[in-house]
Amino acid sequence: MMCTAKKCGIRFQPPAIILIYEHEIKGKSRQRIMPVRNFSKFSDCTRAAEQLKNNPRHKSYLEQVSLRQLEKLFSVLRGNLRGQSLAETMEQIQRETTIDPEEDLNKLDDRELAKRKRIMDELFEKNRKKKDDPNFVYDIEVEFPQDEQVLSCGWDTESADEF
Amino acid sequence: MLPDLACSPCRLMERFLMDGFRPQQLSTYALTLYKHTATVGGKTILVDFWDTAGQERFQSMHASYYHKAHACIMVFDVQRRITYKNLSTWYAELREYRPKIPCIVVANKIDDIKVTQKSFNFAKKFSLPLYFVSAADGTNVVKLFSDAIQLAVNYKQTSPDFMDEVLQELENFKLEEKEENVPDQEQSGSIGSPSPS
Numbered sequence: 001m002m003c004t005a006k007k008c009g010i011r012f013q014p015p016a017i018i019l020i021y022e023h024e025i026k027g028k029s030r031q032r033i034m035p036v037r038n039f040s041k042f043s044d045c046t047r048a049a050e051q052l053k054n055n056p057r058h059k060s061y062l063e064q065v066s067l068r069q070l071e072k073l074f075s076v077l078r079g080n081l082r083g084q085s086l087a088e089t090m091e092q093i094q095r096e097t098t099i100d101p102e103e104d105l106n107k108l109d110d111r112e113l114a115k116r117k118r119i120m121d122e123l124f125e126k127n128r129k130k131k132d133d134p135n136f137v138y139d140i141e142v143e144f145p146q147d148e149q150v151l152s153c154g155w156d157t158e159s160a161d162e163f
Numbered sequence: 164m165l166p167d168l169a170c171s172p173c174r175l176m177e178r179f180l181m182d183g184f185r186p187q188q189l190s191t192y193a194l195t196l197y198k199h200t201a202t203v204g205g206k207t208i209l210v211d212f213w214d215t216a217g218q219e220r221f222q223s224m225h226a227s228y229y230h231k232a233h234a235c236i237m238v239f240d241v242q243r244r245i246t247y248k249n250l251s252t253w254y255a256e257l258r259e260y261r262p263k264i265p266c267i268v269v270a271n272k273i274d275d276i277k278v279t280q281k282s283f284n285f286a287k288k289f290s291l292p293l294y295f296v297s298a299a300d301g302t303n304v305v306k307l308f309s310d311a312i313q314l315a316v317n318y319k320q321t322s323p324d325f326m327d328e329v330l331q332e333l334e335n336f337k338l339e340e341k342e343e344n345v346p347d348q349e350q351s352g353s354i355g356s357p358s359p360s
Contacts, residue, residue, distance in 0.1 A: 099242060099243065101242055101243045101244050101245070102243075102244060102245060103243075103245065104245045104249075105243075105245075106249075124174065124298070124299050127274045127297070127299035127300060128299045128300070129299065129300045129301055131181065136301075137301070138181070138301070138305060139305040139306070140300070140301045140302050140303065140304075140305070141302075141303060141305075141306050142295075142302050142303060144279040144280075144295050151280055151281045151282070152281065152282055152284075153247075153278065153281040153282060153283050153284075154281075155244050155247050155248070155283070156283070156284040156285070
């Protein structure tokens with residue numbers, strides 16, 4: 001099954017994940033509606049996303065859709081089932097998928113810490129230059145002259161006791 | 164147990180050692196050990212890198228962690244202010260156990276935020292070298308570790324700690340009859356980032 005995913009979204013009523021894709025040979029745009037079953041406001045979005053992605057009937061269509069995107073769509077649906085506004089849900093997703101620069105990770109429990117680490121891992125992989133990249137260089141030296149540092153990092157305090 | 168690759172010191176080690184990246188988990192001390200062979204001034208030396216492996220969550224490191232360290236690398240995450248703020252606590256503890264060893268401050272993850280034009284007073288205040296690095300794209304990672312190894316070697320050769328001397332004496336006493344032909348061993352204690360970042 002050769003298809004190129006174009007767009008993937010969620011429908012609230014009745015709940016379904018909808019994929020717009022193109023048939024690679026025919027070049028025609030098509031729509032696939034994948035009903036969401038057994039999903040409530042208490043459901044786990046990660047598990048629901050995994051289940052859909054591995055569903056034998058949808059699997060080949062969803063190959064190019066990332067697990068993260070599906071997870072996010074399920075979160076939007078769950079927010080709707082909880083009676084939240086879209087803005088509230090989006091804010092919640094934003095909070096759960098980014099790192100709060102003020103948060104002390106040393107004070108989190110293992111489960112929460114694992115979540116944050118996953119977010120940082122994803123960011124790392126996105127920025128990572130791998131060894132088999134054609135323009136990979138092992139030893140990269142970049143000089144950042146100290147005298148050009150005119151701006152303060154904003155993290156230092158004025159008092160003499162602190163730095 | 165598998166090493167936790169989400170932490171930045173692990174990422175830095177991984178980037179530096181590449182194929183030689185073989186973390187050894189020392190569960191007894193809750194730390195990870197990396198072995199590396201380097202050439203400094205034509206001599207082959209063995210370097211041990213110690214990574215805290217989350218031990219810092221207990222707010223203070225076991226004293227043995229600092230034992231015989233010849234250099235220290237302190238990593239903070241430029242995206243997280245708290246890791247920068249915690250540097251002073253870790254630095255104070257380091258100096259309690261190792262008053263004189265060379266210490267390098269590292270600003271990691273510069274690939275994400277343009278911070279290299281900014282000044283970080285912590286390094287300035289204690290006259291410590293500050294390196295801007297990225298474990299993701301590799302900027303200055305090799306330089307950081309090469310320089311740290313060089314500093315550790317210099318330190319070991321020029322200013323042996325009193326405690327090291329005492330321990331050396333004890334070891335010599337025990338090994339008197341044995342001939343030593345192993346390469347000179349260096350320990351470059353790499354204090355991980357002040358949080359499991």
